[in-house]
Amino acid sequence: MIVKKTLSLKSIFEFTGYHFLWLTGWMSLVTTVYYFFSWSILALPWLPLPLIGTAVVFYIGFKNNQSYDRLWEARKIWSEITNSSRMLATMITNYRSGESSEADGELIRKQIVFRHIAYLYQLREQLLEPTVWEHVSMKSSWGTGFYNRQRRAKLTSSFQEELEAIAGRKYLSVEEKIDLQGYKNKAVQLLNIQTRMIQQLYKNNALNMLQQMEVQAAIRNFYDSQGKMERIKQSPFPREYATFSFIFVCVFIFFLPFGLLGEFERLGAFGIWLTIPVGVIIGWIFVAMEMISDYCENPFEGLRNDTPMLSICREIEINMLQTIGENDIPDLIKPKSHVLI
Template identity: 25%
Template sequence: MIVRPRPSFLQLLFITRGSIVPDIIGQIIAAAVVAALVVLAHKNWPHVVPVFNGAPFALVGIALSIFLGFRNNACYDRWWEARRQWGEMIAVARNLARQTLVLDGTPDAPSRMRILYLQIAFARSLARSLRRSAGDFSGVAAFLDPDDIASVEASRNRPDAILRLMGREFALLKARGAISDILFQVLDQSAGRLALVQAACERIHNTPVPFAYTLLLHRTAYIFCFLLPFGFAESLGWGTPFAAALTAYAFFGLDALSMHLEEPFEDNPNGLALAAMSETIEINLREALGETDLPPLPQPKDFLLM
């Protein structure tokens, strides 16, 4: 996720970190080259390469802009909902630290540490599963009891397996009389909220924007940008390649940005900072346990927070 102060006008023209241009530079150059070839051919062989009225291109361009805007809004909604869900998880984690304070200073204090460590493991495991890096289990295992590592690692849904361990710990505390029925219900509701966060993230992760809609916009954008020079070669002359490149930047840029936002959990500059949010949960909960040997708060590197 790009985190940086608002750039000045001159900086805005030359920023590359977080820009969509590197992803679409090929399409921009191709559109400009095609436009230049059309202008050159029309000037030398006007009877072979005719031009058309530019009015239909304006109408198609307006319609295409509206469709791209709709897709961009739909993809941004996915990105924002994913961020809201992770914000919910951070809030639940902090609530768990407060709700389990009743165990602090009692013989059941180790259970509080186990619950909060399970929360840290849950956040780390969910982040890895959403980023398709589930094979990296070391960061999760560090917060699990040795007896639980094998069962969680073998599970097909590791975050859910960790939640079951958390629920089991709540049940054991209630059976020992360490917590009341009311506190058990409160803790169980917190675990239920974590399960809802996981389900919502999995829904976003496993349900893409309909492919037919994406394909339609891709095809229309390519056809429009490569036919555009035939409508303006006569009126714009050698300014047509610049107009074609600018149009390609707008249309292909919006399309590429939508693809980034469509997958908010991917490891790209516009993806959510899952690792940073997981580390934030770890720092908050370990501090709540009284630990002092804590890692520093996540900071962006080269304006990039992952």
């Protein structure tokens, strides 16, 4: 997630700058052929272009809204997990049955909090696994896949110190780590263990029935939230919307210089050369709108526009450790180059 009020020119160029190259090439080719060969047939009437452009803008606007909804829903789900995690730590720390002493089940209570922190980081790791339709998985799309894999690797490496610190904190026992290797969905298995441990507290009279039901309800909330995020992760944005949006933008840009030629020719012999800069700017605007919606589709891709899961997990980790009275508290994740992951 970018945590800066405005993007720098460098960031904008890194995101969309390479499109200026082919846009300039296309506008220059059409204009040059028209000027030197006097092919008047290339100058199309201007009227169809605004009609096509208006339709494309409405279509891209719809796609942008739907893509942003996916991104914002992902952020709201992580907010639900944040609130439920704080509630879990509070209940585990303070709930006592009338028959238990202050020290009853303290080890299990602490293990539940530690295991939940491990669950959060495991869930993040699972959500970052690329799917075939994400940008980092693209194989042959003008180098886009390779470029985004490089961007993701560079972004991850900038937070390498924080990731190593997380790996060094032993929230799971060696036995639990070994046992998890046999499960495909490790995060779900951690919740399953949590349920058993809470039930154990109840059997040991460390929690009464009502308290046990409330704590189990919190675990159920994590199942629900994880399922919602997996739905977003495993359900691509409808490909017909994404594909036709890209095609419509390409069609508009293809015809754009032909419509501009006749208009700028009215300014004189050299006026038609304005087709190049004006066409590049108009084409870039449409491409940028398409790219913004395209990159909002996948909020768990690990790129800089995505949900900052690492910083959210760290914030929850700090809150839970402080709730149970731990002294070894890690620092918040700080932005690197105005980006949080």
